[in-house]
Each structure stands twice: as C-alpha cells, then as structure tokens.
Amino acid sequence: MLSLPRIVVICGSIRFMTEMIDADLREAQAGRIVVKPACDVKPHELRSEPAKSEALKVRLDDLHRAKIRLADEVLVVGDYIGDSTRTEITYARSLGKPVRFTHPEVDPDA
Template identity: 50%
Template sequence: MLDRPEIVCICGSTRFVDEMSAANRDLTFAGVIVLAPGVFLRARDREAGGAITAEQKTALDALHLRKIDLADRVLVVNPGGYIGESTSREIAYARATGKPVSFTGPS
C-alpha cells in the first residue's frame, strides 16, 4: 500500500486536449496525482504563429518521458483507438520501464 496518492501520467495526442482535460479532472477528483502534457498547440494556435520549434518539441518529448518515470502507471487517452507516433513512443517507453499502461479507447 502506498503512503501517498497514486501518480498517473496521461499520454495521448494533443488533438485530444478536451478528453485529456476530462481524464485529468476525473482522476484528480478520485484523489490521484496527475502528470500530463503541459503544452497543447491546436491547429488554430499554429496558424496564429504559436508553433513550437523542433528543439522545443524535442525538449517537451524528453520532459514527458521524465513524467512517465515519476508515475506509477500511464493512462493513454485515445478516442476511437487513435495512437500517433509520439504516443506510440511513450507507450513503448512506459512498458520498457515496467509501467502499467491502460487506454481510454480501443488499444
């Protein structure tokens, strides 16, 4: 038994920001510490000049792997079963480090 709340890292495509926010809210209300992506740039943000650089993307990806390291388990938010390239890498990393991985949609 842990003497602290469970820590869950949310992974998934940033196109699912609303679904990730809902999962974050639900887990938080259930007493879980949630680690999630900190930057969500939607298409309209990129069109408005809010794009991130390749260097920033690399740094954000590495930071998210550290969040997985801190977590007890990973929850993949994947409506309709969609799993993109970055999320696939995160799932592989989590499994390689022994973290349980679950999905909100079909895996």
C-alpha cells in the same frame, strides 16, 4: 516514510486536449496525482520558426518521458494512437509501468 497517492501520467495526441482535461478531473476525483502534457503549443508563436519549433518538441518530449518515469501508471486518452503516443506507450511498458486506455481497442499491443 511519506505516503503519496498514485501518480498517473496522461498521454495521447494533443488533439484530445479536452478529453485529457476531463480525464485529469476523473483521475483527481479518484484520489490520484495527475500529470499531463503541459499545453497545446501547436498554434503558439514558439512554433513559428522551424529550428526553434523542433528544439521545443525535443525538449517537451524529454519532459514527457520524465513524467512517465515519475508516474506509477500511464493513461492513454483518445481513440487514435500516433507515432509519439506509440513511442510513449513502448517506453512506459519498457519501464514496467501499467498502461490504461480510455479506448482499449487502440492498444497497439492488444
């Protein structure tokens, strides 16, 4: 059987992309495989047309839920939890995934 390192998915508001990159490095240094939001598309031309922007958001949300299913655990980055991140936390916990926080005080279930 193939033995793999633990996989951690990073969740959080895109406003914390710099912190996500830092967390990615820390987790990788600890020997974990890291997946996170692919990019910050807010200023991107793909978001300039509302219908296409909404379709892209749905597609990216679906992909992120797939990352949560793939992962062994979730790391929530940042000192703010918005609706999307709250939904991801709820989804991860519904799957029995452990959820860690860089700022434990923002855990909606604490």
